Amino acid sequence: MATKLGVEKAGVEAEAPQVHRIRITLTSKNVKNLEKVCADLIKGAKEKQLKVKGPVRMPTKVLRITTRKAPSGQGTNTFDSFEMRIHKRLIDLHSPADVVKQITSISIEPGVEVEVTIADM
Amino acid sequence: MGKKKAFINKKKAVTYSLVYRDPSEDPDGEDGGQRVLAPVGGPRGLHHTSDDYSDTYEYEDSVYDSEYTFSMSRSAAAHHDESYTLSEERRRELLALGFPDDGYDYLRHLRDLGRGNQQQFPHRGGAAAAAAGGGRLPAVETIPEDQELTGFSSGDDGEEEEAGEEEEEDFSIYDYEQDAAGAAGGQRKKLDATVLAAAAAAAAADAGAGPSTSGAGGATAAAVLGSVAGRSTAAPPRSVASTARTHGSGFGPSVYVRAARLVAPKADVKVVDARGLVVRPKGHDEAAAAAALAEVSALSRHTELYGTRGKLYQARDLEEVEKSIAALETGNDPSRAEEVEGGEWADWLDEFVANGGDGAGTSTTGREYGGAAGDGDEDDEEGGTESEEPEEDEGDEDEWRLRHRRQQQEQQQDGPAERRRSGDVGDAEGDSGGPGGGAAGVAASVASSLWRRPERRDRKEALEALDVQFERLAVEYDDGEIGALHNDGLYDEDEDEDDFGSDGDGGGGGAAGDLRQRGGRNPAGAAAAAAGVCELSDFAHVLDEFLTEHRASEALEAEGLKPLQASERWDCESILSLTSNLENYPAKIVDEPQHQHRRNKGGVAAPPPAAGGLIRLSAKTGMPVLVSGTAAVAAAPAGGGGAAAVTTIPEEAAGGEGGEEDEQQDTSGSGDEQGAGGSVLDPALLARRKGETAEERKARKSAVKEARRNQRSAKKEMKTMFRQQATRAQKQAAGKSQAAGSTYVIP
Numbered sequence: 001m002a003t004k005l006g007v008e009k010a011g012v013e014a015e016a017p018q019v020h021r022i023r024i025t026l027t028s029k030n031v032k033n034l035e036k037v038c039a040d041l042i043k044g045a046k047e048k049q050l051k052v053k054g055p056v057r058m059p060t061k062v063l064r065i066t067t068r069k070a071p072s073g074q075g076t077n078t079f080d081s082f083e084m085r086i087h088k089r090l091i092d093l094h095s096p097a098d099v100v101k102q103i104t105s106i107s108i109e110p111g112v113e114v115e116v117t118i119a120d121m
Numbered sequence: 122m123g124k125k126k127a128f129i130n131k132k133k134a135v136t137y138s139l140v141y142r143d144p145s146e147d148p149d150g151e152d153g154g155q156r157v158l159a160p161v162g163g164p165r166g167l168h169h170t171s172d173d174y175s176d177t178y179e180y181e182d183s184v185y186d187s188e189y190t191f192s193m194s195r196s197a198a199a200h201h202d203e204s205y206t207l208s209e210e211r212r213r214e215l216l217a218l219g220f221p222d223d224g225y226d227y228l229r230h231l232r233d234l235g236r237g238n239q240q241q242f243p244h245r246g247g248a249a250a251a252a253a254g255g256g257r258l259p260a261v262e263t264i265p266e267d268q269e270l271t272g273f274s275s276g277d278d279g280e281e282e283e284a285g286e287e288e289e290e291d292f293s294i295y296d297y298e299q300d301a302a303g304a305a306g307g308q309r310k311k312l313d314a315t316v317l318a319a320a321a322a323a324a325a326a327d328a329g330a331g332p333s334t335s336g337a338g339g340a341t342a343a344a345v346l347g348s349v350a351g352r353s354t355a356a357p358p359r360s361v362a363s364t365a366r367t368h369g370s371g372f373g374p375s376v377y378v379r380a381a382r383l384v385a386p387k388a389d390v391k392v393v394d395a396r397g398l399v400v401r402p403k404g405h406d407e408a409a410a411a412a413a414l415a416e417v418s419a420l421s422r423h424t425e426l427y428g429t430r431g432k433l434y435q436a437r438d439l440e441e442v443e444k445s446i447a448a449l450e451t452g453n454d455p456s457r458a459e460e461v462e463g464g465e466w467a468d469w470l471d472e473f474v475a476n477g478g479d480g481a482g483t484s485t486t487g488r489e490y491g492g493a494a495g496d497g498d499e500d501d502e503e504g505g506t507e508s509e510e511p512e513e514d515e516g517d518e519d520e521w522r523l524r525h526r527r528q529q530q531e532q533q534q535d536g537p538a539e540r541r542r543s544g545d546v547g548d549a550e551g552d553s554g555g556p557g558g559g560a561a562g563v564a565a566s567v568a569s570s571l572w573r574r575p576e577r578r579d580r581k582e583a584l585e586a587l588d589v590q591f592e593r594l595a596v597e598y599d600d601g602e603i604g605a606l607h608n609d610g611l612y613d614e615d616e617d618e619d620d621f622g623s624d625g626d627g628g629g630g631g632a633a634g635d636l637r638q639r640g641g642r643n644p645a646g647a648a649a650a651a652a653g654v655c656e657l658s659d660f661a662h663v664l665d666e667f668l669t670e671h672r673a674s675e676a677l678e679a680e681g682l683k684p685l686q687a688s689e690r691w692d693c694e695s696i697l698s699l700t701s702n703l704e705n706y707p708a709k710i711v712d713e714p715q716h717q718h719r720r721n722k723g724g725v726a727a728p729p730p731a732a733g734g735l736i737r738l739s740a741k742t743g744m745p746v747l748v749s750g751t752a753a754v755a756a757a758p759a760g761g762g763g764a765a766a767v768t769t770i771p772e773e774a775a776g777g778e779g780g781e782e783d784e785q786q787d788t789s790g791s792g793d794e795q796g797a798g799g800s801v802l803d804p805a806l807l808a809r810r811k812g813e814t815a816e817e818r819k820a821r822k823s824a825v826k827e828a829r830r831n832q833r834s835a836k837k838e839m840k841t842m843f844r845q846q847a848t849r850a851q852k853q854a855a856g857k858s859q860a861a862g863s864t865y866v867i868p
Contacts (some may be wrong), residue, residue, distance in 0.1 A: 021128055021129055022129075023128060023129045023134075092128050092129075104139055105139070108139065113138070113139070114138070114139035115136060115137070115138050115139070116136065116137045116138070116139070117129055117131070117134045117135070117136040117137075118134055118135050118136075118137070119128070119129040119130060119133065119134045120130070120133040120134055120135070
């Protein structure tokens with residue numbers, strides 16, 4: 001592409017926006033927030049008439065740590081089991097990149113990590 | 122996930138992560154709020170050109186105003202990109218600065234002084250600096266060329282070359298432009314003006330922005346700037362940071378160009394006119410000390426003492442000494458001689474003391490003498506004060522001694538044997554000698570006499586000053602007034618007054634008290650007089666305050682009371698806050714159900730159900746919990762089924778709180794029998810009717826007996842069943858809890 005980054009937005013929008021395959025990966029420890037963000041994203045994408053697939057729920061990863069409660073070895077062997085659950089969702093879109101940027105920047109809950117992967121076309 | 126055709130080919134995709142915005146970026150153009158999509162690393166994401174995305178991902182243009190799309194989060198693996206070169210010089214630079222050698226150009230994050238965070242063009246820097254000709258500098262500038270640098274002193278508008286060299290000399294540590302350095306190195310011999318100017322410009326700019334705050338540097342920069350246009354070698358000013366960034370040359374001094382004019386650093390010494398200082402002549406102490414020793418000590422041997430002017434006169438007798446002292450005092454001027462009788466001596470001295478050492482008169486004369494005599498005679502003749510002036514306080518001894526010294530200095534005529542050493546010593550001891558001290562005045566430096574043998578004269582010069590000090594100290598410590606300060610606390614003022622009166626030689630114990638007392642009595646005179654030695658008297662009142670305070674608190678403590686300090690005042694809030702949740706478990710106060718009071722009324726084992734008809738099972742035992750009110754329809758009557766099976770019994774048994782005892786349980790077959798509430802049988806049964814016949818009575822009685830028997834058996838049955846159920850439930854509950862463990866879910 002000849003255009004460099006210095007081109008303003010108007011110039012870019014004059015061209016036909018190129019539609020990319022975009023995968024948005026959302027991970028979080030908090031299911032509620034994650035689902036909320038997913039719903040928002042999909043809603044936003046649908047409003048813009050984008051082709052959306054998802055959210056695909058990956059299996060939850062549970063990181064479990066089981067430790068003995070006692071700091072010393074004395075006493076009955078009681079154990080603490082700590083866990084951390086990581087939830088992951090995938091959303092696939094076909095859209096130009098700027099739209100995705102708008103969507104993702106609108107509604108983000110804390111604790112939800114968003115990764116946008118854009119396929120090379 | 123099964124994808125027949127992968128939706129996204131990770132190897133060819135670029136991944137962006139939503140991160141929080143860098144606060145230094147301009148937020149105006151962004152509508153994304155706090156977060157921004159920033160490219161995430163990974164070598165696979167960077168193989169393709171950035172141009173494909175540069176137009177589509179224009180949200181980056183407000184972030185980076187360069188051609189780069191990759192800036193902030195480029196990883197080390199990205200340096201194979203042709204637009205991202207970590208040149209060798211840059212690498213060296215990085216290493217020199219202490220950055221880790223991981224292929225990342227940390228210097229791009231350096232900020233220019235005064236200009237903020239601009240994205241640099243690394244590819245333009247580095248090797249580009251080594252262009253042909255002297256000093257082609259890169260286009261990156263921090264300050265525009267024609268902008269005048271204000272704020273610097275314009276005083277130094279000297280030749281640029283000189284100034285430049287100067288700057289070079291001073292700031293050669295900073296970065297040099299590579300080409301300038303090369304050129305300068307090549308032409309070092311010639312010291313080409315242009316080259317130097319270029320280098321100077323480079324250095325000057327550095328200097329201007331560097332830690333140097335000298336005005337010359339800034340002026341030089343300005344001067345250089347001003348004439349930049351006229352020079353082929355454009356040298357825009359650069360800050361250290363930009364220089365380091367863009368040129369990538371070695372960070373250390375790469376060229377040494379000798380300065381034409383050396384500038385000495387500012388001396389930070391204070392100029393003092395030494396004419397006002399008095400220099401103690403060298404031979405003085407030693408000779409006098411030796412003389413004093415020879416004469417005064419019991420162990421000393423008589424030796425001849427020689428000063429610089431010949432043999433010193435040594436007075437052997439008291440009279441001689443007295444005479445010489447008197448002569449000194451009067452300045453060898455018989456007109457000033459005062460005849461002091463023996464009896465008046467004490468008064469005279471007191472007066473002397475009270476007046477602060479004979480006022481200014483003598484001191485001025487002394488000074489005059491000292492001034493006049495300062496040139497020439499400072500050597501052998503020094504006056505030792507007569508040691509036989511015992512009552513004199515040490516405080517004014519110094520002044521007196523000083524005065525006499527000057528007097529001694531100027532009178533050399535008859536060479537009286539003034540032994541200042543002895544005088545010093547004698548003065549000191551004279552105080553302690555007190556009123557008794559006549560003969561004692563002659564004695565002196567016992568302390569030093571033991572070791573001061575004549576054989577030690579070979580090291581006189583080295584030891585003389587020390588000796589002086591030592592003597593003084595030794596004598597001072599003999600004095601009862603000094604040094605016993607630690608006994609302060611032991612004595613009251615009153616006590617001191619009683620014990621020690623006006624005794625001059627207080628000795629060990631009452632020294633401090635004596636001191637205070639003296640201070641108290643004669644503050645002006647005594648304080649002034651004792652100024653030289655006893656600073657303690659000045660602090661006497663302070664000491665007193667402290668002591669009274671301390672004693673007050675001590676008294677309180679003795680009584681068992683501790684004085685309450687303001688900071689220690691307690692209030693309920695602070696007291697309550699001392700309790701912690703580790704020991705206390707505050708819980709919400711719930712309305713306790715009233716079943717507590719109605720525990721097992723009438724001995725029935727089965728608990729009554731809740732008022733609402735619900736039976737709650739206790740989590741621990743699995744058995745129904747005692748709740749207020751009604752008769753229980755408990756687990757037992759259900760045929761001994763599992764306790765868990767019975768959770769809720771409808772409210773059939775309910776019928777009000779009051780008459781529940783009358784409720785019938787089908788515990789036994791006895792028709793008339795009623796009520797789990799108690800053993801009350803049918804009142805009809807128990808009541809005796811009037812006119813009852815014998816048979817009726819018998820029947821009734823047997824009925825009653827039967828009823829009771831049944832009740833008893835039912836009760837027993839119930840009890841056993843309850844116990845069984847309870848144990849079973851307990852076992853179950855225990856088993857459950859053990860198996861489950863305790864699980865905490867991390868939110």
